[in-house]
Amino acid sequence: MASKSSARLAALTVAAVCSAASTVVLTSPAHADSVRVHDIQGSTRLSPYAGKQVTDVAGIVTGVRGYGNSKGFWIQDQRPDADPATSEGVFVFTGSAPKVAVGDAVEVSGTVSEYVPGGTSSGNQSLTEITRPTVTVVSGGNALPAATTVSARSVPRAYAPEGDEAANGSVNGLPLRPDEYALDFYESLEGMNVRVSDARVVGATDPYTELWVTVKPWENANRRGGTVYGSYDSQNTGRLQIQSLGEPADFPDANVGDTLAGTTAGPLDYSQYGGYTLVASEIGTLRSGGLERESTRPQSNRELAVATYNVENLDPSDDTFAAHAETIVHHLKAPDIVSLEEIQDNSGAANDGTVAADATVGKLIDAIVAAGGPRYDWRGVDPADGEDGGQPGGNIRQAFLFNPDRVSFTDRGAGDATTATGVTKIRGKAALTHSPGRVDPANAAWEDSRKPLAGEFVFRGRTVVVVANHFNSKGGDQSLSAQYQPPSRGSETQRHLQAKVVNTFVKDVLATQKNADVVVLGDINDFEFSRTTRILEDDGALWSAVRSLPRGERYSYVYQGNSQVLDQILVSPSVRRGGHLSYDSVHVNAEFHDQISDHDPQVLRFRP
Missing domain, CATH: 3.60.10.10 (Endonuclease/exonuclease/phosphatase)
Known part of the structure; x- marks a missing residue:
């Protein structure tokens, strides 16, 4: 599944295990009726409804994942609130191939949980999910909510807030400040449909059909198109992992310095091995940066x-x-x-x-x-x-x-x-x-x-x-x-x-x-x-x-x-x-x- 964070979450317990990761929920199983997606997401990294039953949560299906250990779908509320810290999207974990389609208007009832890819000992962030769902399809073929643009202007320069000492350095309980910290900004979009444009590749396509782009091409840039990591105190905030909701054969074979020209868009997930991840239903056209393998010079006779x-x-x-x-x-x-x-x-x-x-x-x-x-x-x-x-x-x-x-x-x-x-x-x-x-x-x-x-x-x-x-x-x-x-x-x-x-x-x-x-x-x-x-x-x-x-x-x-x-x-x-x-x-x-x-x-x- 996707991921967020946890290792020692106060007052949390493990409620379910999916693959090698864990689902963490709050212990109080109170009931809540007819909440909106942004209510479930809340303004911190942990849902105020974690562990609670929710009913008839409305949204439009923006993406369907029918493969892997994290089968399910994303929904997004078409009636957003005014708080930039609260996401309007959420993942619905079904455990088997979902029986919905992109564009369906649905109402979902189930249990809100915080899922931690890699398990609580990994220290990863957690992903807010609705689990054990009952899904009602209200209508089909609806227009999708407009994708939120992730760009150099929208991603803050600072990477993350300092963790709360009282929580062993965790940022989970801190109010999100998406205009100040990159990780808070990405968290405020968790589960939502997002897009990047003309994104430069800074991590080549790997055997798992993943690559990395940056929306800040000048950030610690090197002459070959990459982003240099030169200090613990200077994180590269523009990096974002790209996966695909499509066929692996359609995923581009990209090198560092290439560009995904045009729009790459899809739900924003959180994965065990990459953090915030754009799971693309639309991938830009690969434009080569012309990267070539280097050769050094020969040594002289005296060298x-x-x-x-x-x-x-x-x-x-x-x-x-x-x-x-x-x-x-x-x-x-x-x-x-x-x-x-x-x-x-x-x-x-x-x-x-x-x-x-x-x-x-x-x-x-x-x-x-x-x-x-x-x-x-x-x-x-x-x-x-x-x-x-x-x-x-x-x-x-x-x-x-x-x-x-x-x-x-x-x-x-x-x-x-x-x-x-x-x-x-x-x-x-x-x-x-x-x-x-x-x-x-x-x-x-x-x-x-x-x-x-x-x-x-x-x-x-x-x-x-x-x-x-x-x-x-x-x-x-x-x-x-x-x-x-x-x-x-x-x-x-x-x-x-x-x-x-x-x-x-x-x-x-x-x-x-x-x-x-x-x-x-x-x-x-x-x-x-x-x-x-x-x-x-x-x-x-x-x-x-x-x-x-x-x-x-x-x-x-x-x-x-x-x-x-x-x-x-x-x-x-x-x-x-x-x-x-x-x-x-x-x-x-x-x-x-x-x-x-x-x-x-x-x-x-x-x-x-």
Whole structure:
């Protein structure tokens, strides 16, 4: 079903469960007769009629959803009140294919409830619904209420009010101020027919036939048409998710920078994975923005090129090897060292005890050669079965590719899944006790998560220590549109611990050799402005090189219409001070509907 918010709603109880979500109702089951839709919606996020029976609620059917776990229809009152905070639309949950048509005038009796997609623990907002309905069709073929325009002028600049401390930070009980806050504005239109015009796409069409647009195309815009997320305090208020009430085959395959020309219109819903969502019965015509995949420049003979690339659960059964090879050879220009994240074992997601990944990596190496690239060599450490998180059975891990014609790997007592590499001094220089080896793999920070992979490389006689990472994901964090404002980011607690472990390791290297060249890279799963990054950088041990880019270029991932940094390359002081540092976030995946990974690779070039 759609969603609103709840996790600890005072005086609320769970009355029904639909799919993986919950229906929350107030406990007092009083009776109310002949109320209007705006009475049911009220002027806060929670209906004053929640838990009550209502009869003969009048409205025009504006949309019918006969698929999925949230079957039902929307009605809208043709006699609105004068309060801009009270919505005139509401969803009627039937649970089976509705027996009404768009344009029917109906009277609905049933129970008002507050439904929370994802369940109360998700922190999502709740959606006001009429459940267990009895529906009377009064007439058919009626004109629909005019759609309310959502535009740059109508959506406020401020994103959300501060949550009520007495309600654990929830905004549910606060009076809606749709002229002051974007989330209040959208809430005041919940269930109503709305429209956007000539909306620019800021999140490409995904496999679930969803995309994101903005009604504020200038808001933190980048040159490729996206909307950059650059601060916890600066939300992009113009973003809106678009779904379809029509056939999935008719949904446009859109890239970032495209436009839905003309009108896109339909009821305003609230979904578990996207917050406020326009469920379109009418979709604008796709107009291409001409977005093309980027290519970085080749490294010079004196430059060492180091890249990080999340290849998204790659295993031998996938059909993306040729495309990944094309990316590495032609778009990344065959970097000297490539840190790969999400390499799965040889049997992929089959949970059969396999941990080796030589077939996976070997198939990628062969594909790179076939694409005209070098024959890379590789190093890695197999994880213990089922200990590193990710897709069950997949045993994802990081692995190093390196071009032996340009760089050599220093093999020194290769570690295993549970043996930590340390730092020693050899001929006055920092060296690893195990290369390749894992960084403090027994530390609790890595529970059910990928352990860092460290290795020594030599380029033009200079040793470079590279540490490949894939930090804990953001799964479980409350959404930006949650009922709790600001939303909780609980997943970052583990990333903070992980960042501390890696920072300590780098400091050990630098304490042994002050001018050591160290590169820490990978899917950090956090922003360049986050506390996770600050902990990695602590005491100047590292510096995130993505900051060398203009703000509009700082992104490697697009989530809910926000172009944001998750993948980073951090360097030690000697690398940063050495000059000639060149960083590139190579946009080949995240902005495209036909992506082979949801991450864009990053490339750093420098002279050791």
